[in-house]
Amino acid sequence: MSLHTISVLVEDRPGVLARVANLFARRGFNIHSLAVGTTERPGRSRMTIVVDVQRKPLEQVEKQLHKLVNVLKVLELEPAAAVERELALVKVMAPAGERAAVTEIADIFRARVVDVSESTLTVEATGSPDKLEAMLALLDPYGVVELARTGRIALGRGAAGISGRRLRRVNGAATKATA
Amino acid sequence: MSFPSRPTGAQALIRSLELAGTEVVFGIPGGAILPAYDPLLDSPIRHVLMRHEQGAGHAAEGYAHATGRAGVCFATSGPGGCNLVTALADALMDSIPVVAVTGQVPTGVIGNDAFQEADITGVTMSVTKHNWLVTRTEDIPAAVAEAFHVATTGRPGPVLVDVPKDVLIGTAPFEWPDGVDLPGYRPTTKGNLKQVREAVKLILASERPVVYAGGGVIRANAAAELRRLAETGRLPVVTTLMARGAFPDDHELSLGMPGMHGNYTAVTAMQRADLLVAIGARFDDRVTGNLATFAPHAKVIHVDIDPAEIGKNRAADVPIVGDAADVTASLARELERAQGAAGGSPDRKAWLSTLDDWRRRFPYRYTQDDGPIKPQFVVERIHAATDGDATIVSGVGQHQMWASQFYRFSRPRQWINSGGLGTMGFAVPAALGAKMGRPDQRVVAIDGDGCFQMTSQELATSTTENIPIVVAIVNNGHLGMVRQWQELFYNERYSGVALTQDVPDYVRLAEAYGAIGLRAESPHEVDAVLDKALSVTDRSVVIDFRCDPREMVFPMVPAGGSNDDIILGPECTEPALDPAEAPIA
Numbered sequence: 001m002s003l004h005t006i007s008v009l010v011e012d013r014p015g016v017l018a019r020v021a022n023l024f025a026r027r028g029f030n031i032h033s034l035a036v037g038t039t040e041r042p043g044r045s046r047m048t049i050v051v052d053v054q055r056k057p058l059e060q061v062e063k064q065l066h067k068l069v070n071v072l073k074v075l076e077l078e079p080a081a082a083v084e085r086e087l088a089l090v091k092v093m094a095p096a097g098e099r100a101a102v103t104e105i106a107d108i109f110r111a112r113v114v115d116v117s118e119s120t121l122t123v124e125a126t127g128s129p130d131k132l133e134a135m136l137a138l139l140d141p142y143g144v145v146e147l148a149r150t151g152r153i154a155l156g157r158g159a160a161g162i163s164g165r166r167l168r169r170v171n172g173a174a175t176k177a178t179a
Numbered sequence: 180m181s182f183p184s185r186p187t188g189a190q191a192l193i194r195s196l197e198l199a200g201t202e203v204v205f206g207i208p209g210g211a212i213l214p215a216y217d218p219l220l221d222s223p224i225r226h227v228l229m230r231h232e233q234g235a236g237h238a239a240e241g242y243a244h245a246t247g248r249a250g251v252c253f254a255t256s257g258p259g260g261c262n263l264v265t266a267l268a269d270a271l272m273d274s275i276p277v278v279a280v281t282g283q284v285p286t287g288v289i290g291n292d293a294f295q296e297a298d299i300t301g302v303t304m305s306v307t308k309h310n311w312l313v314t315r316t317e318d319i320p321a322a323v324a325e326a327f328h329v330a331t332t333g334r335p336g337p338v339l340v341d342v343p344k345d346v347l348i349g350t351a352p353f354e355w356p357d358g359v360d361l362p363g364y365r366p367t368t369k370g371n372l373k374q375v376r377e378a379v380k381l382i383l384a385s386e387r388p389v390v391y392a393g394g395g396v397i398r399a400n401a402a403a404e405l406r407r408l409a410e411t412g413r414l415p416v417v418t419t420l421m422a423r424g425a426f427p428d429d430h431e432l433s434l435g436m437p438g439m440h441g442n443y444t445a446v447t448a449m450q451r452a453d454l455l456v457a458i459g460a461r462f463d464d465r466v467t468g469n470l471a472t473f474a475p476h477a478k479v480i481h482v483d484i485d486p487a488e489i490g491k492n493r494a495a496d497v498p499i500v501g502d503a504a505d506v507t508a509s510l511a512r513e514l515e516r517a518q519g520a521a522g523g524s525p526d527r528k529a530w531l532s533t534l535d536d537w538r539r540r541f542p543y544r545y546t547q548d549d550g551p552i553k554p555q556f557v558v559e560r561i562h563a564a565t566d567g568d569a570t571i572v573s574g575v576g577q578h579q580m581w582a583s584q585f586y587r588f589s590r591p592r593q594w595i596n597s598g599g600l601g602t603m604g605f606a607v608p609a610a611l612g613a614k615m616g617r618p619d620q621r622v623v624a625i626d627g628d629g630c631f632q633m634t635s636q637e638l639a640t641s642t643t644e645n646i647p648i649v650v651a652i653v654n655n656g657h658l659g660m661v662r663q664w665q666e667l668f669y670n671e672r673y674s675g676v677a678l679t680q681d682v683p684d685y686v687r688l689a690e691a692y693g694a695i696g697l698r699a700e701s702p703h704e705v706d707a708v709l710d711k712a713l714s715v716t717d718r719s720v721v722i723d724f725r726c727d728p729r730e731m732v733f734p735m736v737p738a739g740g741s742n743d744d745i746i747l748g749p750e751c752t753e754p755a756l757d758p759a760e761a762p763i764a
Contacts, residue, residue, distance in 0.1 A: 011363060014312070015300065022304055063487035069309040069329060069364045 008047040009073040033151030084154040093143035094121040109135040188316040188347040189214040195323035205238040209255025212282025214347035230636040234608035236266020241612025244595040249276040257295030268306040270337035272599025276330040277337035285345040308336030317351035328359040333366030334485040370501030385454035394421025395459015399503035408511040413527040417445040424588035438466040440580040443541035451762035459503040462492035472741035544750035551727035558585035564709040572610040574630030577659035582625040604633030628654040642693035655728040656680035689721035698723040
């Protein structure tokens with residue numbers, strides 16, 4: 001696997017997700033995860049795409065992404081130079097006798113229990129992909145009933161935004177970039 | 180008729196097309212686009228009723244090819260739009276500005292599998308530069324303005340505007356935008372001067388330069404700048420299939436066409452060059468052959484308006500993103516300045532005389548005897564009969580290669596063909612479009628019998644719309660290029676390539692469509708038939724040239740092979756040069 005995280009700033013228009021996804025699909029590249037959401041500016045969305053692809057074809061895809069009329073910026077985020085997070089909801093088997101053990105694992109990963117039934121717990125966890133993988137590995141023996149993950153979102157470290165400018169002031173206060 | 184303050188979407192659409200400079204629309208109406216056809220009656224825009232939407236698309240391409248302006252085509256929803264797909268893909272590959280407008284089922288039933296519904300923006304997403312689904316009547320003018328802007332600027336290409344029927348019927352205030360604001364679309368046109376100067380250094384340092392001119396030179400109207408650059412630096416020029424006419428074939432620095440069926444000198448000059456100045460060219464596989472062995476000694480200056488082309492196939496030593504006319508003019512200017520300071524252009528005598536020697540020894544060759552007509556002979560005689568001044572349109576295959584090899588082009592936009600996509604059936608409708616765009620020109624389609632049969636119904640359009648063209652069919656009774664590959668690479672096992680020369684009877688077919696049908700069966704008849712055809716100006720003429728089915732296109736670099744292994748063909752008596760020997764004899 002050669003996973004790369006690409007951050008794509010797009011106009012918030014119908015069809016833009018299909019256009020972006022199409023550039024990967026036509027080459028047979030599998031999108032590992034994809035998260036889309038609003039940004040600090042109305043009318044603009046950010047897509048964070050994690051894709052399993054080699055360097056050379058990836059460069060061509062990035063150039064093709066740039067050519068899309070609704071795409072404003074494309075940036076590959078190097079793991080060392082970016083903050084990456086993902087949210088997972090895990091419904092795990094936890095009958096009365098095992099509930100404490102499952103809760104303990106959740107605690108270790110600073111995850112929260114957000115739902116409980118007679119036989120299951122639903123745990124909400126946030127973190128780097130590695131951290132979530134580690135937690136899921138520990139929960140697995142108890143029996144994972146269902147799992148939903150948001151896919152990775154990421155921002156470059158430091159003060160600069162994707163547009164190459166300092167972050168804009170939001171609500172009068174300069175937003176501070178923290179690691 | 181005064182323009183209403185709250186026009187219908189259909190009126191707004193036609194008005195927008197007028198304001199965008201449209202003079203002709205090629206199309207076929209149908210249910211969903213019906214509202215747009217009513218205001219068309221009151222518009223100065225001429226509608227040319229085609230017989231198939233693919234024909235409408237290719238006609239729009241031919242118009243754009245010939246004029247440099249966007250070609251416009253109309254189709255209805257569903258099958259209408261789907262039939263445009265091939266033409267849009269063709270236009271995308273060859274960077275041709277086309278604006279397609281399609282009707283769509285009413286917004287309320289989109290996605291309901293309504294009658295004649297197809298998700299045409301979805302279908303055409305990967306064969307257009309961009310497309311729009313307009314969901315509000317008031318958005319029509321902006322969508323049309325954006326569509327023309329995107330189609331004609333940067334690297335040109337096809338766009339599609341899909342308008343649901345209720346949006347065409349609804350009314351809204353009309354506002355034609357002052358400009359277009361697309362924050363994600365800002366093509367770079369001015370070349371970086373620092374890079375231009377780096378390129379000039381490479382040109383001055385090179386001993387064996389070759390300018391590799393591609394279709395971008397035509398799209399950017401950069402032929403004059405190219406000539407200035409070549410003459411300033413004494414740089415020999417190859418013109419790719421898409422660039423034929425960008426540099427005059429009779430110029431002393433012209434090497435003609437490179438590539439799979441290019442001439443030996445053009446192909447070998449690139450192989451032995453120490454510098455390629457690529458302008459608006461994309462290192463297509465049909466030019467490079469096996470990339471690993473292509474132009475192994477050459478440094479590369481790559482000028483292209485599309486940054487995605489640079490480094491895609493061949494790494495560039497000096498990449499310059501920008502408009503070919505702008506950058507080529509800068510290159511010529513900076514080269515002039517540098518050579519002025521150095522007291523003239525570098526000594527190119529050895530290189531140019533080597534190329535001259537190759538040109539003498541390895542011209543395109545064929546022999547016309549008393550036997551069947553050779554296709555090459557037909558093209559040469561068409562060149563003579565038209566004084567080399569016709570606009571030549573071709574389909575795809577052997578006839579296309581012979582037309583490109585044997586017609587001597589002297590100006591840009593004189594040669595119109597389907598290069599990248601290789602779309603059979605392109606010639607007849609594209610010729611009609613070209614004739615609409617340039618009624619002052621004699622338009623001759625050189626077509627194959629296989630290609631012709633894919634779109635021959637547009638002869639009806641030619642007659643009823645009074646758009647006279649000449650169609651010269653190189654009739655060899657086969658899908659000739661496929662036959663050639665089967666002869667050379669499949670042990671002469673001919674599979675699915677025989678069409679027969681007699682079906683249809685092209686003369687009677689032409690007559691059935693109201694055109695004039697002529698036939699030449701021996702080489703002695705060729706000139707007389709051409710003279711007769713060219714004497715007709717009030718209707719189209721179809722000529723059935725019964726040609727030798729066994730004739731093959733040479734030279735040839737087999738697909739995926741190295742350009743060093745070019746096959747010269749049986750007519751050539753000279754042995755090819757040894758790639759290992761010194762590049763300049």
